[in-house]
Amino acid sequence: MVARIRYEDIVKAPKALLHDHLDGGLRPATIVDLAAEVGHELPTTDPVALGGWFVAAADSGSLERYLETFAHTVAVMQTASALRRVARECALDLAADGVVYAEVRFAPEQHLERDLTLDEVVEAVLAGFVEGSALAAEAGTPIRVGTLLTAMRHAARSQEIAELAVRHRDHGVVGFDIAGAEAGFPPTRHLDAFEYLQRENFHFTIHAGEAFGLPSIWQAIQWCGADRLGHGVRIVDDITGGPEPVLGRLAAYVRDKRIPLELCPSSNVQTGAVASIAEHPIGLLRDLRFRVTVNTDNRLMSGTSMSREMALLCEAFGYGWREVQWFTINAMKSAFIPFDQRLQIIDEVIKPAYAKLLA
């Protein structure tokens, strides 16, 4: 057991985040403002109560019911100015929490209810991230934000979204993803999109192994060619526990190939994928040296932050700075930006800060 680390020190320590949804991280007060502008009815217009409502409603034990709460965030993200504001605030909030590198994802196809085109949606979000990052640097908390474009797995627009991502690859879009209800919507439905992205030498992650188990992970990796797994927590179903855990062929492949797992502890508890933080397989997966990363998934729906996720793990598993650094470097190594840029953040930002914390 290591000496407990203070929450405010976790906030100050540099962290890297690979799995965070733009439409799952709005400030409650912003939702209230934007809803008033467009006449969208909310469960409550008190920002504090609204924040509580999201956490309680998402705390449902089912991914499908958890996802229903996004109706209220997506509804207020239908204009260029709203998208830009939400992205700007997202960059600022992450930076204030000590996140130095973030990949934030959203599904452009969900923001076409007014009169925006897919390209305009992406341009508004990218502009918001640029603004937010500039303001964060001025505030002394620099952050780099990369964008992932998500296609919804129940819909049929993945090829179009993949092409959109490639079109914006030199302007801040660093990868592609699919999300939404997992059961009944295997990733192989979107094989054309994944094959296209591979031909374009582009990067992608796939939500897999969250609400559904090994077949989904196997398809994501062996059929679709995913670079990373969004969640991937159910890979433990292929590991026999006990004092000497035994890895099945798929688990061994994931570990051997160093395929990053974008684990999201609080989100998993809310959707019922895992019973509690203390029972989260992250402990086992870390002990077995999988390429584990720690993520927020949806800060609004989980009432969380990157620092809070780290703190919960420190509390539950007795982790200290060594483990927080390990998760952070794992995430940075697994980022979709070019290798030299990842290395620069590791060598110039992450390692020097943790060297001080570990001293």
Ligand SMILES: O=c1[nH]cnc2c1ncn2[C@H]1C[C@H](O)[C@@H](CO)O1
């Ligand atoms: O954890 C998740 N699993 C599957 N889909 C998700 C998760 N979190 C958010 N989403 C969905 C709802 C959002 O509207 C969409 C794009 O961000 O992605």
Ligand SMILES: [Zn+2]
């Ligand atoms: Zn997610």
